[in-house]
Amino acid sequence: MKNIFSTEKLHKITEANINFYRAPFVHPKRKMRDHDFIYLLQGGWKLGQNGKTYELKKDSLIILTAGNTHYGVSPCDENTKTMYFHVSCEEGDIGATADGSLGGNAVNTLIDASENKNIKKLFSEIVNSFLSGNSRKADLYFELLMCELYENSLDVSDYQTAAKIKKIIHNNPEKFFSNEELANKANVSVKTAENKFKAKFGTTIHQYILSFKIKEAVSYFDMFPEMSIKEIACNLGFYDEYHFSKQFKKLMGLSPAKYKERNAQ
Numbered sequence: 001m002k003n004i005f006s007t008e009k010l011h012k013i014t015e016a017n018i019n020f021y022r023a024p025f026v027h028p029k030r031k032m033r034d035h036d037f038i039y040l041l042q043g044g045w046k047l048g049q050n051g052k053t054y055e056l057k058k059d060s061l062i063i064l065t066a067g068n069t070h071y072g073v074s075p076c077d078e079n080t081k082t083m084y085f086h087v088s089c090e091e092g093d094i095g096a097t098a099d100g101s102l103g104g105n106a107v108n109t110l111i112d113a114s115e116n117k118n119i120k121k122l123f124s125e126i127v128n129s130f131l132s133g134n135s136r137k138a139d140l141y142f143e144l145l146m147c148e149l150y151e152n153s154l155d156v157s158d159y160q161t162a163a164k165i166k167k168i169i170h171n172n173p174e175k176f177f178s179n180e181e182l183a184n185k186a187n188v189s190v191k192t193a194e195n196k197f198k199a200k201f202g203t204t205i206h207q208y209i210l211s212f213k214i215k216e217a218v219s220y221f222d223m224f225p226e227m228s229i230k231e232i233a234c235n236l237g238f239y240d241e242y243h244f245s246k247q248f249k250k251l252m253g254l255s256p257a258k259y260k261e262r263n264a265q
Contacts (some may be wrong), residue, residue, distance in 0.1 A: 002106040003035075003063050005146055006092030013138040016085035016130035025080075027072030034086040035093070036064040039113070039123045043080025046073035049109070059114040061123065061149075063107065066093070083127050087142055107149040115185060117171045118148050161186050161193060162200035169209055173216050176237045179205050213237070214251045217244070221260055229256045 005011070014034050018041075027047055038047075038061070045056045049070040054062055064070040066089035113119040122145040129138035152167075165182045182205060183193035197205050213236045220232045233244035248256045 003065050003109060004092070004094040004106050006090050008092055009090035010139060011090055011142055012088040013126060013130050013135060013142060014086045014088060016127040016138065017083075018127060019082050019084065021076050021080045021082075022078065024075030024078060025072075026075050027070070029069065029071035031067065031069045032064075032086070033066055034088055035066050036070065037085050037087065037123070038062050038064070039083040039120065041081040041083060043077040043082075045076040045080060045082075047071070048073045052109075054110045056110070059112065059120065061111040061113050061119060063109050063111075065089075065109075083123055085123075085126050085130065085138075085142075107146070107152075111149060111152065113152075115168050115171060116148070116152055119145070119152065122148055161188050161196040165193060165197055165205065166201070166208070169212060173213065174235060174237045176209065210247055211251060214248055217248060217256070218252070218259075221256070221263055225260070225263060229260065232256075 021043070027045070038056070040056045040058060040060045042058055044058075047054050047056060047062060047064070047070060049064055050068050053073050056062055111119070122141055125141045126138045126145065129135070129141060164186045168182060168185055169177065179190050179194055183190040186193055188196070194205060197208070201208060203211070216236055217232050220227055220235070229245070230241045233241045236244070238244035238247070245256050248259070252259060254262075
C-alpha cells in the first residue's frame, strides 16, 4: 500500500523521541490526527493498521497515517528500541491507498532501510532537531526524508535494478560487495544484475565499485591530509594497503603516496 504526502504544503513535526522497551510492550490502539513514523533501531515488533499486519525488524520504518486505526498485533521483543516522530497531516495527504498516481510523494507503508543509511540519518536528524528545540530544522529534514523515501520506493516498486545496486554501493563505501550479494539485495539473478547495470552505466559492477572507491579515496586525501594511506584503505574496505595502492595507481596513474606528497606541496 502507498501513502501520499502533499508536496504543496510544509509538514510540521509535532512530537519526537527515542523509546526503549526493556520488557515486551503492546503498542496502544489509536487513531491520530497526525501521521506516526516509527524507525526500529533494534528488536522486533508486529504492528497493524486497518486490518493489515506489518512485521518490523532492525532498520524497518513504518508509516502509520492520520485518520487510520493502528495498534499492536503482538508485544515487541525484549530490549526493543525505536525512534519516532509525529508529523502534521496536510491537505493533499492520503494514507494507505493502492493508487500511487494521485500526486505528491507516494511511499510504502513499511520500508526496509537497512541498505539506505540516508534514511536512518535523516530520521535521526528530525528527532534530534526537535528534541533540541529547533522545530523549523526538523520540519525541513522531514521534507528531505520524504524525497529519500520516494526515491527509495521507486527503486523497489519499479524494479530499477541498476539504480538500486548503485545506491547500495554508495550507501556502503566501507564494503566490497560481490555481484552475487548485490543481485540478492536487488532480488534478481546475477546475470540480470550484471546486464542491467552495464546497460545503464556502461561499466561492470566490479569496475564501478573500484572507480567509486578510488574517487572516495581522493576525497579523503584532499579533505583529511593527516589520515594515513592504511586508514583510508581500511575505511574503504580494501583487503590491505597493497591492494588499495595497486588499484589507486591503475586508475589515477600514480601511487597514493605520490598523490599525498603532491597534495602536501
